Amino acid sequence: MDLGLDDRTALVTGGAGRLGSEDARHLAAEGAEVAVLDVDTDGAERVVEEIEEDGGDAMAVTCDLTDREDVRETVGEVREATGGVDILVNNAGFVDAVSRVGDFDDELWDRDVELNLTGAYNITKEIFPEMRERGWGRVITMASIAGTHGSFGQLSYSTTKSGLVGFGKTLALEGATDGVTSNVLAPSIVVKELAEMDPETLEQFQPSFERVRQATPMEELGREDDVAPMVCYLASEQARYVTGQVIGITGGADLLST
Numbered sequence: 001m002d003l004g005l006d007d008r009t010a011l012v013t014g015g016a017g018r019l020g021s022e023d024a025r026h027l028a029a030e031g032a033e034v035a036v037l038d039v040d041t042d043g044a045e046r047v048v049e050e051i052e053e054d055g056g057d058a059m060a061v062t063c064d065l066t067d068r069e070d071v072r073e074t075v076g077e078v079r080e081a082t083g084g085v086d087i088l089v090n091n092a093g094f095v096d097a098v099s100r101v102g103d104f105d106d107e108l109w110d111r112d113v114e115l116n117l118t119g120a121y122n123i124t125k126e127i128f129p130e131m132r133e134r135g136w137g138r139v140i141t142m143a144s145i146a147g148t149h150g151s152f153g154q155l156s157y158s159t160t161k162s163g164l165v166g167f168g169k170t171l172a173l174e175g176a177t178d179g180v181t182s183n184v185l186a187p188s189i190v191v192k193e194l195a196e197m198d199p200e201t202l203e204q205f206q207p208s209f210e211r212v213r214q215a216t217p218m219e220e221l222g223r224e225d226d227v228a229p230m231v232c233y234l235a236s237e238q239a240r241y242v243t244g245q246v247i248g249i250t251g252g253a254d255l256l257s258t
Contacts, residue, residue, distance in 0.1 A: 003236035006031035009082040010235060013065060013123060014092030016043030019142065019190060021050075022224035023089050023231045028056030030232050032087065035078050037061040065092055065119030075126040084134065085127045087235040090120040090141040093160070100155075109156045116160035120167065128171065128180070137180035138235045141168040145188045145250055161186075165246055172244030181243035183234050188212070188250035190222040217252030 010027045014020040015036035021043075028034045028051040036051075036058055038044040044060035051058040059081065063074040078085060093116040094108075120141060131137025146154055147161025164184060171182035189212055199210060213221050227249050233239055234247075248254045 001238065003030050003232055003238060005087075005232070005236060008032045008086040008235070009035065009078075009084065010087035010089065011035040011037055011061075011078060011085045011123075011127070012089040012091055013037045013119070015061075016040040016047055017091070018192070019224050019227060020089070020091040021047045022228045023091060024058065025051055025054070025056075026225070026228035026232050027087070027089075027235065028058055029054065030236075032057075032235070033082055034058040035061045035082070035085070037063050037065075037074070038092070039064055063123075065122055066114045068122050071122045071126055075123065079130075084130055086131070086134075086136060087138045088124060088127050088131075088140070089231060089235075090124065090139065090164070092116075092119055093142070094157070112156035112160055116157070117163045117167070120164060124167075124171065128175070131180045132175055132178040135179040137175065137178075138239075139168070139171055139175075139180070139182040140231050140234050141182070141184045143168070143184045143186045143246065145186050145248060145254055148186050148246060148248070149254060168246070169244050176243060179240075181234070181239065183239075183242060183244070184246045185227060185230060185234075186246050186248045186250070186254075187227050188216065188222055188248075188253045190224050190227055190249075192223040192225070212253070215253065215256065216250070217255060220251060222249060222251060 010032040012020050012024045015024045016038035024034045024036050036044045036047045041062045048058040048060045064070045094112050141164050143164045144161040146158040151158045168182050168184035
């Protein structure tokens with residue numbers, strides 16, 4: 001199926017990371033020109049090199065999503081280089097803060113809210129109005145099963161990912177009559193290198209992930225390339241009637257906690 005992305009420009013935030021880079025590679029493989037945005041310049045450039053080696057079209061973009069002036073300038077540069085962003089993948093975020101609420105580090109809370117939630121707001125605010133003006137656009141926001149169901153010890157992550165659900169649904173309402181869709185993905189754990197471990201090795205390396213694997217009906221962890229094809233579909237013309245949805249990519253893990 002031709003997804004019709006040949007004439008589209010996609011911007012992926014956190015594009016140097018595991019999931020963001022996979023999204024970027026898949027979008028480029030479908031024909032989109034991809035702006036790989038990250039604070040990690042070297043990492044973004046490596047992803048661009050991989051895309052170009054495979055025949056795709058991409059550019060590395062350095063930007064701090066928590067700095068609104070930097071975001072405005074960066075979006076302007078991408079606009080000048082490409083003509084405008086058609087597809088925005090809000091992927092950037094921290095996931096490393098773990099603690100109970102009484103012991104939670106205030107600085108980590110502020111950091112996670114600033115990037116995970118406000119960072120998505122900052123860049124979407126610069127891009128979304130232009131999508132509406134052009135009459136076509138796709139916003140795909142990466143939440144998490146932690147945002148729809150909670151996650152013990154991941155207070156800031158769960159809270160910000162839950163906020164992104166409301167964020168994405170509200171954008172869907174704003175863009176509905178202007179050809180702009182907004183959807184939210186809520187994956188479970190996606191860690192390709194760990195998903196490929198046998199249960200005994202995973203138990204030794206990361207016991208909490210082995211418990212998640214056992215609690216997942218499909219009895220395996222997810223991989224980044226389980227998520228990226230859905231990003232491409234939601235970015236396509238074929239998904240024009242899909243908006244405001246929260247789509248779980250979980251191996252069925254959410255079925256046992258609803």
